[in-house]
Amino acid sequence: MTIEPDTGGTDTVFHGYFRSSAAYRCRIAFNLKGFAPAQRFVHLRKGEQKSAAYKALSPAGLVPALETPRGVLTQSLAIIEWLDETMPDPALLPADAWTRAKARAFAQTIACDIHPVNNLRILGYLKTPLGHDQATVDTWYRHWIAEGLSAAEALAQDAGGHGSFLFGDAPGLAEICLVPQLYNARRFACPMEAYPRLLAVETACNALPAFADAAPDRQPDAEG
C-alpha cells in the first residue's frame, strides 16, 4: 500500500545511499507511513554527493534529500517530522508533549551526539589531512559510539519501559534513530553488551517489515 502526502506523489524523489544511517532513518519512516517516493542513489564513497548537480539539491552535499514539487527538504529529522505532520497515521511521536520531548531528546542523542562525529566525511578528514591510520579511526569511532550509546541506554532505562518500544506501544522517531546507529556500531565491531535495553528494542523493531526492509543490505544500491 502506498499513500502519498501532498507532495505530488510520484514526482517526489528520495536521494539516499544504502549505508547512510540518516537515509536509513528516512527509509524506516517511509515504510511505517506507507510512503513510497521514487529513489535515487548517491554513491558517497565515489563522492557523488559533492557534484554540482547534487549540491544544487542539498547545499551541504549530504544525504538524504527529499525532492518534492514544492522544493527540496534536507535533514533526516526534519524530513521525518514533516512526513509525520502531513501523514499523521501512524504517529511517529507520542501524543503527550513531555513524552514527545523525551522521544525527541533520545533521537537527538543519536542524531546530534553520535552520528555527526562518526560520519564518513569526519573519518575521511582523520585520514586526510590528519594522517591517521585505520586503527586510530576505528578507535575514534568506537569511543563516540560508547559515549553516546551509554547515554542512550540510560535514557532508555529512565523511560521505564519494559515493553517492546521506548516511549509507547509502537516504534517512532526514537527507534527510527536507534536501529541504524546500532547497525553502524556492529559494522565497526563495537562492544554491545552494555546496552541490554537498546538491544531488546532493536530486536522488536527488526521483527517488523518496516524496519527489516529498510536495512542497508536490502537496498537496490547495496554493495558487499
Place this chain on the structure above:
Amino acid sequence: MTIEPDTGGTDTVFHGYFRSSAAYRCRIAFNLKGFAPAQRFVHLRKGEQKSAAYKALSPAGLVPALETPRGVLTQSLAIIEWLDETMPDPALLPADAWTRAKARAFAQTIACDIHPVNNLRILGYLKTPLGHDQATVDTWYRHWIAEGLSAAEALAQDAGGHGSFLFGDAPGLAEICLVPQLYNARRFACPMEAYPRLLAVETACNALPAFADAAPDRQPDAEG
C-alpha cells in the same frame, strides 16, 4: 515578565554554561518566551559535566539539561520544541508544515552538521589522545564552520527572504541556532564574508533583547 509552563515554575532549573552554544540557544528561546527557570552553571572546562551528580541528570554529560518536577529533559532542540508546544506564544516555528520543515532543516544543519564536530569534547580528543596542536585544531574548526555555514547560507538564500528573519516575520528555531553558531565562528576567527544573508539576520536578531541578553558575555558565569 515571567510566564511559566506546567513545570512547577521556580522548581525548574536550567543547567548551562555561558559558552555552550546549545545552552545559548535555550537562553534565547527562554527569553523569547518570557520563561525564567532558576540557573545552575556547569563549568565545562573544569570538567564538572563529568561528575556523577551531573551525569545523574544528563547521562551524556553534556549541557544543557532542564530539570523539572516531571523529570529532566536534555538536548537543546528537544527542550526548545517542548517549550514551544507548552508555551505557544510567540511561536518559534512557522505555522505552515512545509515552512516549518525548512526551518527545522536549517536548524539541524547547524545543530547536527556543524556544532557536534566542533564541540569541546571533540577538540579535546584531537589534542589528547590524538596529539594535535592548537593550529591543527583551529584548522579543523574552521573547516567544518566553512562547510556548514556555506550550506546554511545557501538554505537561507533559498528561503528567499529579504526581511529581517529567515522563515517569517519573527525569529524562531532557525535564528536560535544560527546566532550562537556565528558567535562561535567569530571566536575562532573564521572568515565570515561569504555569508551575507546569515550576517544580516544575525544583526536583526542581536538588536532584540531576547538575543542580546542571552549572549555568553552577559551570563553570570562568564569569564574573559
